Amino acid sequence: MARILCIEDDETTAREIVSELTAAGFDVEWVADGREGLVKAVSEPYAAITLDRLLPNVDGLAIVSVVRQAGIDTPILMVSALGDVDERVKGLRAGGDDYLTKPFASEELSARLEVLLRRQRRAEARETMLTVGDLDMDLLTREVRRGGRELKLLPTEFRLLELLLRNSDQVLTRSMIFEAIWGYRFDPGTNLIDVHMGRLRRKLDPPGAQPLIHTVRGSGYALYPAR
């Protein structure tokens, strides 16, 4: 079971993070104080860290910098009430891997954390072929086939499918998708992503076929083969 360090001074938020991540199957350790969190982060092996931006004693930004200077590349998800673009840029520049603004849906947190963990595991492997079930995507020829039948995808649809394939079995929230494909951080409303997803789905999962793209109620989308 992957160990996660949660550095968060607000008890209620911390409790939510702990219960969400525990429910998602992680072993979570909670620390409320910045200095204690820093000591743990550099001395013990964790799979990932969630880090509040504003902390007593040692600030979140300082923790990220020190951890990275110590040569530790544990994925760090920064969680903050400071949603300003500048703050986000500061957090990511200091060495954070992702930045989540409060208030957030708890499954958004676990979804983002799992993507970080997967990215970490996959860091060395440079695939040229992505496969899930009977779906293949050739990244060099940019061909996509489902059950041997070639699918004609528009550039955006291709990128969308690549994102889903790279994170198969993984919930991707709408804001994660919007961020990854279009590169913007604002809230585009639920409808926009749903429409793009719907088009991809019509090409990918024709009527009668076992669906590969699944809607995760209330949170987002996931791609996994029929079980």
Place this chain on the structure above:
Amino acid sequence: MPSIPRVDLSLRRLWRTTAFRLTILYAAVFIAGVMALLALVYADAAGLLTAQMDQVIIGQARALSREPVDTLPARIDQAESADLRHVNYYGLFSENGIWITGNVRVLPAYLRIDGPPGVLRGPHFQPGARGLAKRLPWGEILVVGFDAKVLSGLRNIILQSLLVSGGLILVVGLSLGAAMSLGPLRRIQGVQDASQRIIDGDLTARLPVSSRGDEIDRLAGIANTMMAEVVRLLGEVLSVGNNVAHDLRTPLTRLRALLYRAEQSTGEGDPRQAMLEQALSETDSLLARFRALQRIAEIDRRERRAGFAEVELEPLLRDLAELYQPVAEDGGQALTLRIGPARPIQADRELLFEALSNLMANALKFTPEGGQVTLTLSDRPRGPRLEVADSGPGIAAEEREAVLQRFYRSRRDQGTPGSGLGLSIVAAVARLHEFELTLADAAPGLRVAMDCWPIAPKY
């Protein structure tokens, strides 16, 4: 940001100050008073002098008329040559007015014979000269006149003093008035400078107060007290807002998490699932609205022009159209992109995209199936104009200002989902860039234009 024009200290502005006008008025009244006084002095003195002259004339005429007629011409010549100052006039005329002797050559016909002394007119007489005509016992007419030159001298003195004193009063009054008005004008300029700093967002600026404690100081003092109160209240509102935001954030997140967990734990076919799903979606829209509010505050807080860079509008609009094309197609609407050549602008690309994205989402939301949404980029003399037009129901003219405010939901919003904050975000982005946002009738539909150049000051 509105700006106050600086007070100019030119004469035209000076004339419009109260102090200056009052001084001019005082000077005018003073000059009128001096004129009245001098006129009175002149009238009195002239009356007295005239009476004295008349006495002299009457006396001389009486003395001459007693002279026997054969020695009279010689007597007159004698009197004339004795008059070294040339102040006396004499004339002896025959019964029918023919000149016999004396320095008056023509009988002044306008003098009543044997009447009272009167004014002598004509080129030979000094102004103010007086004389009388008297018939002698033998029928000849004797004219005696006198001009002490005092009356014209007096008049000159009075006129001169009037000119000198009037000029003096005017010059001294004007410079005094200018001096008196320049001081306050300079101080008002100081007040305006301070006000402009406050309008520009420097809430620590205060109006200057001197040690004099006059009206301007008292007004400035009142304004400063008001300003301090506004700053205090603003601070309170901000901290209340921040506290509310902080206090709501955590329970909202927790509520969302609990609902989500409850919804996940209900089995398929559980009748409570639909209710929980609805509660979850309500909470989501609450969170979305909350995030939008935070977003507006964040945009408003942002350091002006920090993060601005050169933005090419054409690729931005193509991205936007590409992003919304599927939405339009699903809704059976036609999305048209009209791009003319336009120069790049200084802007925050992400925020501009967010604003346009909000406009686009709105346009598509309100346009019925078969309708038309047009995204236009055109070049205007002062910069590029971005326009999103739809063929929906539009917004009534009287509602167009209000829809840019937070939470305002117009009549067309009824029955459609949304936070009511989309246009407020657009307005906040426009405010940050100092771009002008105008809502107009697209007949039918709504046309929103963003003029990508700084708004000219309104004052």
